[in-house]
Amino acid sequence: MLTINNLHVAIDGKEILRGLNLNVNAGEVHAIMGPNGSGKSTLAQVLAGREGYQITAGSAYYMEQDLLAMTTEQRARDGVFLAFQYPVEIPGVSIALFLKTALNTIRKQRGLPELDAIDFLNLMRNKMQQLDMDESFLSRAVNDGFSGGEKKRNEILQMTVLEPKLLILDETDSGLDIDALKLVADSVNSMRNPNRAIILVTHYQRLLDYIVPDLVHVLLQGRIIKSGGAALARELEKHGYGWVEAESTSRQVA
Amino acid sequence: MSTATKQLDELIGREYQHGFYSPLQTDSVPRGLSEDTIRLISAKKNEPEFMLDWRLKAYQHWLTMAEPRWANLHHPPIDYQDIFYYSAPKSEKDGPHSLTDIDPELLRTYEKLGIPLKEQEVLAGVAVDAVFDSVSVATTFKEKLAELGIIFCPFSEAVHKHPDLIQQYLGTVVPYTDNFYASLNSATFSDGSFCYIPPDVRCPMELSTYFRINAKNTGQFERTLIIADENAYVSYLEGCTAPMRDENQLHAAVVELIALEGARIKYATVQNWYPGDKQGRGGIYNFVTKRGDCRGNNSHISWTQVETGSAITWKYPSVILRGDNAIGEFYSVALTNYFQQADTGTKMIHIGRNTKSTVLSKGISAGHGQNSYRGLIKVLPSAENARNYTQCDSLLLGDKCGAHTFPYIEVKNPSAKVEHEASTSRIGEDQLFYCTQRGISTEDAVSMIVSGFCKAVFQELPMEFAVEAQKLLGVSLEGSTG
Numbered sequence: 238m239l240t241i242n243n244l245h246v247a248i249d250g251k252e253i254l255r256g257l258n259l260n261v262n263a264g265e266v267h268a269i270m271g272p273n274g275s276g277k278s279t280l281a282q283v284l285a286g287r288e289g290y291q292i293t294a295g296s297a298y299y300m301e302q303d304l305l306a307m308t309t310e311q312r313a314r315d316g317v318f319l320a321f322q323y324p325v326e327i328p329g330v331s332i333a334l335f336l337k338t339a340l341n342t343i344r345k346q347r348g349l350p351e352l353d354a355i356d357f358l359n360l361m362r363n364k365m366q367q368l369d370m371d372e373s374f375l376s377r378a379v380n381d382g383f384s385g386g387e388k389k390r391n392e393i394l395q396m397t398v399l400e401p402k403l404l405i406l407d408e409t410d411s412g413l414d415i416d417a418l419k420l421v422a423d424s425v426n427s428m429r430n431p432n433r434a435i436i437l438v439t440h441y442q443r444l445l446d447y448i449v450p451d452l453v454h455v456l457l458q459g460r461i462i463k464s465g466g467a468a469l470a471r472e473l474e475k476h477g478y479g480w481v482e483a484e485s486t487s488r489q490v491a
Numbered sequence: 492m493s494t495a496t497k498q499l500d501e502l503i504g505r506e507y508q509h510g511f512y513s514p515l516q517t518d519s520v521p522r523g524l525s526e527d528t529i530r531l532i533s534a535k536k537n538e539p540e541f542m543l544d545w546r547l548k549a550y551q552h553w554l555t556m557a558e559p560r561w562a563n564l565h566h567p568p569i570d571y572q573d574i575f576y577y578s579a580p581k582s583e584k585d586g587p588h589s590l591t592d593i594d595p596e597l598l599r600t601y602e603k604l605g606i607p608l609k610e611q612e613v614l615a616g617v618a619v620d621a622v623f624d625s626v627s628v629a630t631t632f633k634e635k636l637a638e639l640g641i642i643f644c645p646f647s648e649a650v651h652k653h654p655d656l657i658q659q660y661l662g663t664v665v666p667y668t669d670n671f672y673a674s675l676n677s678a679t680f681s682d683g684s685f686c687y688i689p690p691d692v693r694c695p696m697e698l699s700t701y702f703r704i705n706a707k708n709t710g711q712f713e714r715t716l717i718i719a720d721e722n723a724y725v726s727y728l729e730g731c732t733a734p735m736r737d738e739n740q741l742h743a744a745v746v747e748l749i750a751l752e753g754a755r756i757k758y759a760t761v762q763n764w765y766p767g768d769k770q771g772r773g774g775i776y777n778f779v780t781k782r783g784d785c786r787g788n789n790s791h792i793s794w795t796q797v798e799t800g801s802a803i804t805w806k807y808p809s810v811i812l813r814g815d816n817a818i819g820e821f822y823s824v825a826l827t828n829y830f831q832q833a834d835t836g837t838k839m840i841h842i843g844r845n846t847k848s849t850v851l852s853k854g855i856s857a858g859h860g861q862n863s864y865r866g867l868i869k870v871l872p873s874a875e876n877a878r879n880y881t882q883c884d885s886l887l888l889g890d891k892c893g894a895h896t897f898p899y900i901e902v903k904n905p906s907a908k909v910e911h912e913a914s915t916s917r918i919g920e921d922q923l924f925y926c927t928q929r930g931i932s933t934e935d936a937v938s939m940i941v942s943g944f945c946k947a948v949f950q951e952l953p954m955e956f957a958v959e960a961q962k963l964l965g966v967s968l969e970g971s972t973g
Contacts, residue, residue, distance in 0.1 A: 285928050288920055313930035321928075325921045329943025338939065339929035346930070378943065395929065 238263045238434045239284075239304075239403060244295035246276075246283055246459075253279045255459035256295070261403075264431040268445055268470060269438045271456035272478045277438045278322060280456070281407040284436075285319035286312050299403065313339075314346035316402030320392040320409050327379040332391065333361070335379050336398055343399055364397050368424060385412035393424045404428065404435045410444035422447030442474040455481045523572040526550060529678055532577045536647050536682075539654055549667035549677030556671045562834040563863040563895055564803055566776065574741055576679045576712070636696075640689040643698055646714050649685035656687055660718055664747040664784045664811070672743040672778040672805075676712045680745070683713035688723035688754075697953055699728040715746040719754035721787065726757040726953060740765075742801075743778045752787025752814065757795070759952055761960050764800035771830025771859070774802025781808035785817035785843075793820035794837070795951045797960040802831055807865065809838035812846035812874070819848040822951040826964065827860025827892070836866035836897075841874035841907070850881040853945050856892035863895040870907040877907040885915040886944050888937070938964075 239261040246254040253276045261267055271277050283290050284297065286309030297304040299317065307315070327335065341351040352360065361375060368390060380388050389409055396404060406425065410418055425435065425448050437448060445453070445467065453469040454461045455478070463469065463481050473481065520531045529550050533543040558569075636643050642653060650657055667677035688694050719725050742764070748756050758781075767774025777800075783792035794808035810819030821837035839848035854862040862885065870877045885894030896913050918940050926936035941964060942949070949957045 285924075287924055309924065309927040310930055310932055313928050319928050321925065325919070325925045327922060327925070327940055327943055329946035330939050334939070335926075335929070335931075338935060339926075339931050342930040342932070342935075399929065 238300060239436075240298045242296050244283075244297060245293040246279060247291045247293055248279070248289065250291075252293070253290075253459055254283070257456075257460060259454065259461065261434045261436065263402075263434050264429075265452065266429060266435040266437065266448065266450045268450040268453045269436060269456055269461075270440070270442070270453060270470065270473060273440070275456045276459045277440075277456055278407055281319060281322075281405050281436075281438050284403075284405060285309065285317060310342075314343050318396055318399060318401030318404050320389075320396055320404070320406040322407040322409075322411065324380045324383075324388045324392055326381045326383075328381045330379050331376050332379055332394075333357075333375040336361070336395060339395070340398060360398065364394060367397070367427075368394055369420060370394065386414065386417045389413055389421065390417065393421050397424055397428065400428075402433055404433065405438065406436070407438045408440060409437075410439055410441065418444065419447060442470045445470045457482055520575065520577040522575050524550075524574070524576055524679065528576055532679060532681065535577065536650075538647075538650055541654070541658060542650055545662070545667065546678050549674050550679075552668050553671070553674035553678055556674060558671050562805055562865070563861070563897070564805060564832050564834050566803055566832075569741060569776065571675075577681050636694070639692050639695070641692060641694055642685065642687040644685055646680075646683040646685045646716065649716075653685070653687070656718065657685075657716070660716060660747070660749055662747075664749060664782050665745050665780050670780060673745050673780040676714060676743045676745045676780070680712040680714035683715045683744070684717075685715070686717040686725065686727065688719045688725045690721040690723060690751075692720075692723050694723070694725040697726050697728050699730065711740075711742050711744075713744045715744070716749075717747070717756060717758070718749045719751065719756050719790075721751045722753040723751075724755045727759070728953065729758070729760045730762075741776050741778070744780070746779070746781040746808075748781075748783035748792055750783065750785050750787065750790035750792050750817075753789045754787065755791040756783060757793045758783070758808075759795040761797045762800050762804075765802075766800050766827075766829055766831045767802040769829055769858075771802070774831070775800065776803045777801040777806065778803075779806040781806065782838075783808070783810045783819070785810060785812050785814050785819060785846075787817075788814040788843070789816045790814050791818040791820075793822070793951070795822040795948065796824070796835075797945075797948070797952070797964070798823070798825040798833060798835060799964060801833075804831075804833040804835050806835045807837055809840070809867075810848065811840045811842065812848065812877075813842045814846075815843040816845045816847075817843050818846070820951075821848075821850045821852070821866075822948045823852045824855070824945045824948045824960070824964075825853070825862055825864075826855040826857070827862045828857040830859045832861045832863075834863040834865055836864045838867040838869070839879060841868075841870040841877035841879070843873070844875040845877070846874055847878045848880075850879070850883070851947055852881075852883045853948055854883075854885045854894055855888065855941060855944065856885065856894050857888040858892060860892045861895070862893065863897060865897040865899075867899040867901070868909055868911075869899075870902045870904050870909065872903045874904050875906055877904060877909075879907075879909045881909075881911045883911070883913045884944070885913075886941070887915065887917040888941075 241257055241259040244254050244257040245252065257280065269277055269280065279290065292305055304312065337357050344351055362372060365372060365374065370390060380391060383391065389412065392409065409421060413421060422444065429435065437444060437450060449467050453465055453467060455463040455473065457478065520528060526547065529546050530543065533546055665673050667674055686698060717725065717727060748758060750756050764775040764777065765773065781794065785792055792810050796808060798804055804825065808821060812819050819839050823835065825833045825835050827833050836852060837850055839850065841848065850866055852864045854864055856862040864883050866881060868879045868881065881898065883896055887894055894915055898911055900909055900911065902909060918937065922940055923933060923936050927933060949960055952960055
């Protein structure tokens with residue numbers, strides 16, 4: 238579904254990603270772990286189409302399309318979804334209006350009829366129940382005055398409503414208490430299916446106790462230096478990132 | 492420049508869509524201003540003596556005045572002798588008696604603007620007193636209003652039919668000595684609307700006027716006077732568009748509102764005059780004096796404005812809270828794009844006891860636009876327990892525009908409570924990215940963010956006007972409604 242080859246990305250002339258390779262197949266859940274400043278969030282933002290990054294080399298293909306040549310909204314309409322680490326506030330714009338606009342744009346792209354207000358409301362009621370969210374949430378302005386947990390829950394709500402094909406969660410676990418974390422994990426797990434791929438970007442192993450990944454990658458200084466199964470995350474938790482770093486350096490020396 | 496910023500620039504750089512010019516025959520008095528011009532205007536309108544005297548006094552006073560210079564506005568000097576002070580669409584007889592008498596070209600102009608009079612008459616239930624250039628050409632629903640004793644007619648008609656009311660109220664809120672532009676208006680005003688609601692009458696429909704500047708080089712100087720007698724209620728809508736012209740056109744209107752005991756007046760404006768081109772050439776100069784007088788106890792006046800047009804806007808709809816328990820409100824959305832400049836705000840003058848005022852101002856700056864909020868809250872010693880709440884928010888699109896806030900607060904009574912809140916934010920790439928990452932187009936995203944920002948003001952507009960306001964914001968920002 239997603240193939241990244243030798244991706245180099247810089248911001249303001251400073252290289253952040255330095256030859257990143259990643260292959261994600263439909264049906265897989267990948268976790269990308271790494272310390273602060275390793276380039277995790279940059280990867281998430283670049284895949285979603287954030288402006289301001291210079292792609293200096295490499296390629297990324299998403300469902301046989303040149304992902305990096307697509308506009309942000311094209312990517313979204315074709316099923317790329319980013320759950321933001323820091324969702325922005327849009328005062329005066331209700332979640333209902335925001336999400337209905339987004340959903341109908343995406344449905345149009347998929348050749349589905351647009352939902353009218355009543356069908357949309359029924360869909361939302363259903364999804365919000367699953368997330369243990371109050372219906373009054375719909376009339377609140379997008380992220381305006383939300384607590385950290387509410388913002389993350391709003392991201393998950395959008396995810397379940399928009400039903401993306403490639404789901405990227407950027408530090409979605411940060412700022413969540415254990416109950417909220419479980420709820421988020423349940424939602425993500427319920428989204429797992431053979432046609433969908435999920436990339437979890439996270440600093441801690443905590444989230445991976447609840448969403449067990451097929452593959453774990455360690456990102457360090459803009460490169461994936463180690464990949465492995467779910468067990469790798471637990472080793473990281475035990476030994477810290479320094480351990481992988483030392484291991485990779487010694488391998489390079491050898 | 493990033494793609495998102497570029498897209499933003501393209502979106503806000505769309506051409507003005509109401510730029511067309513109707514080739515009507517006009518009947519103008521010669522260019523320039525003198526006592527003779529004023530006598531000629533007065534004679535053309537066949538005015539009674541008192542009206543001419545008032546105009547001449549205003550002119551004499553105007554000669555002693557200078558243009559105000561305190562506003563945060565920059566424009567080349569205006570040559571007041573190079574302006575036509577009167578032009579009226581020519582009609583075959585003395586005046587049109589029904590819609591069928593009206594120049595079809597004129598009706599087509601209204602249709603292009605999306606205000607088909609005939610449809611409005613039937614469907615919207617809005618009585619339209621349409622001011623095209625300087626003479627009112629159509630007045631509808633008059634009979635229905637007359638049954639209730641409501642007078643709603645062109646100002647020039649009121650001068651003839653209701654001279655007592657005119658003499659009693661004209662200039663009592665905005666005297667002819669008030670300021671440079673108000674004096675100029677008092678001397679030269681061509682027409683406008685007059686409205687009187689008798690005691691205990693609730694006007695059953697929204698009253699509406701569409702102003703439009705059409706003839707080349709014609710300053711338009713309307714004069715509007717609205718009186719709500721004791722316990723009366725009226726909601727008045729004013730909407731404006733003007734066709735594209737290369738030379739700057741001067742516009743100096745005066746609106747006076749008078750609310751007697753227990754009366755309520757709601758006055759809403761949507762202004763979408765030609766803002767000038769992308770290089771800042773042309774556009775309307777809009778110097779307006781709007782003031783309401785809450786003359787009686789428990790009276791209530793609200794101003795709601797959506798200002799998206801004009802090269803220059805100089806406008807401070809104000810309320811004098813004279814009666815006890817009077818309420819004054821000001822809700823404003825002002826948008827500046829291209830090289831537009833707006834210096835707008837309000838004055839709330841608290842005189843009576845327990846008077847309350849609310850000010851909610853939303854300024855949006857795009858392109859090279861400069862947007863200033865200027866507001867005065869004045870509490871006089873007599874205004875025991877006066878209350879004011881002011882909120883003033885600015886939204887910036889792009890990095891070449893500016894937002895400025897000039898609040899003035901003068902409190903002379905220690906029991907007063909005056910609050911002022913201000914904020915400035917930018918439609919950031921963060922917000923746009925968030926929306927586009929959900930599949931929403933940049934165009935819809937900008938429209939959504941701007942509408943969200945203005946929501947609190949739009950809620951104060953009558954339903955059909957809120958839709959119109961959204962459309963005008965759309966024209967000014969994206970070209971179509973989101």
